Amino acid sequence: MAITYKNGVAQTELAEWHNTGRQTIYSWFKRLDTDGSLEQAVTDTHQSGRKQNLSEK
Template sequence: MARLEGVPVADLLDALDAATSAKATKRLMVAVLYKRGHSVPVVADWFGMRENTIYAWFDRLEAEPIEQAVRDRPRPGRPPKLDENERRELDATLHEPPTAAGYDADAWSVSLVRRHIAETYDVEYTHRHVRNLVDDAGVSS
């Protein structure tokens, strides 16, 4: 039985036109090349990939909407040290000047945010992770 029989190449091409990530583009290109008659071993060689990876993508394309199938599935990771309420509270705090939180500073720095998190939530984060939290909050530091 051939793969992707129920997935029209026109739908793949439409999704390819709308793709915004390199991964989605690559996955769609692989599927289009396959649908146009190239074998999985040949396409795998062209892209420097394992055939099993391509077959796994095809399984998803057959089972899920194209837009969903070409994205990575969420991967479980370590649970966050700050819960959702604490994270919202931190975001709100970062949108106020540091003086509102009792600090003698004109603007938030990553070091100051890191100190605030440690003092307020008893949580230690790396400098890089705090930078990500600040960026996620939409605050410049």
């Protein structure tokens, strides 16, 4: 997706392709624009919130 954007496809069009909002696309690019590894950029960090309804099993 980032390569497609670098080749001139607008964020709005990428959002339509991925059935999401433009702000989500912007957030994804912001995560990629770090000094960390690509693996860190594409991995979600732990977030607090409601407990899961399903167990890991």
